[in-house]
Amino acid sequence: MTATPVVTRFAPSPTGFLHIGGARTALFNWLYARHTGGRMLLRIEDTDRQRSTEPAVAAILDGLKWLGLDWDGEPVSQFSRLDAHKVVVERLLETGNAYRCYCSREELDAMREKAMAEGRPPRYDGRCRHRDPADAPTGIPPVIRFRSPEDGETVIADRVQGTVTFANKDLDDLIILRSDGTPTYNLSVVVDDHDMGVTHIIRGVDHLTNAARQSQIYVALGWPVPVMAHIPLIHGADGAKLSKRHGALGVEAYREMGYLPQAMRNYLARLGWSHGDDEVFSTEQMIEWFDLDAIGKSAARFDFVKLDNLNGHYMRATPDDELMALLLDTLPHLPGGPAFAGRLDAKARAALRSALPGLKERARTLTELVDAAGFLVATRPLSCDDKALALLGDEARAMLAGLHASLERLATWDAAALEQAVREFAEANELKLGKVAQPLRAALTGRTTSPGIFDVLIVLGRKESLGRIADQARPK
């Protein structure tokens, strides 16, 4: 392993939160760097001063941290490298690889419209390309365009897309320096990736055309072109572009929905990448197995149902104490979480911890877990949901009165005694256990779903349990 160490980078633009596609791009960069023993750098592409915001930068860093993705070194602000970019533009100008263009926006718009009308691609026609500098208009701040090759083709050897060929005649002379003197994206990216020593560029296919233009700039500068890997995009559940309802949410929204970082990593990794038939794997395995060659080329749809299933798997697999800590940490972000936390005194906390094994078995997200744990902190008289209410008919209520009497006589309030008492009660009244257990569950939890009923009786304790049964033990 004496080859050049791999350096990848994640380069989001801080114009909003870290959305799911960006999160997966970050994950792939991270996995590849870790897999190869290399480094992953973070660069904030904030050269668009109009749209970049500080809160967005914070949200992106926070999102990455939540996902468990770390980066090497300090995040680099692309804007801060402005001077380095200008130096390179100057160099391009001196070597004849760039030229000043004085075309106005109106002129460019007209050019585009005309080309479209004539069925030609709307490209810059190069009218300033060969203009004699002596004829340059005065009083107009020019932009600087890259002088791209007019003939031949530009070939991208992409690790995911394969060999992609662009005819150079289709790539026009792009602007690399705006009239206000600031560099544009394609120039900045090349300079930064080069200066930061990036060896592998892993990003969305929406950058494929940029890859061709950037490749030309690398060549003009005499710099080696990094290895490219353009990964497919993620679509919404209906196959259309990601929208708010389809998963184009910030990663923090996934935290709020109660998903575990580990589950997110696993799910995201399986979107576009595969390792045979493996579906559930640890982050360590992911790092060991990850490779660019196993990334597919077609776009994937985001499926919350499968995410739910995976998340449920991880919830059950997480040791109770760990899950408890995770839940407590996440409470501030969960719907109803702060209220729930507010009612979590020492006693309720202990009850939650002891009910956790039964609770996590039935929840797919932390949000569902909090919801299902509501009965632990609820105060009498309980409000029942509709399904629970349906279970509490007059007959059931009368039955509960009898059960209450039986349980009240119990000398010890433990699992064995309770189970025996309930079973005996059912037998004595010629009832199936379910006929007793379900109304009992409804009375104790206000729900039709809960941990095992005897566990519930224990967790709530004698007084609270008898109280809740008594509340429902009379006709309504």
Next chain:
RNA sequence: GCGCCCUUCGUCUAGCGGUCUAGGACAUCGCCCUUUCACGGCGAAAACACGGGUUCGAGUCCCGUAGGGCGUACCA
């Protein structure tokens, strides 16, 4: 419009010319377990977009067609 890319069960995917009567997972349906729900177990249904080639042989290679995506900015 032009350029590039994509197309295997509803969804994510395995498949890298013969081992494919196409495998796995989620979802769906049925059965079992069971105090409910869930978990778990067993089983079922479910796909190579279409049309031409190439080849002894094509899901796998080539070319069209259709559908979809991305790009086409003094955004990134």
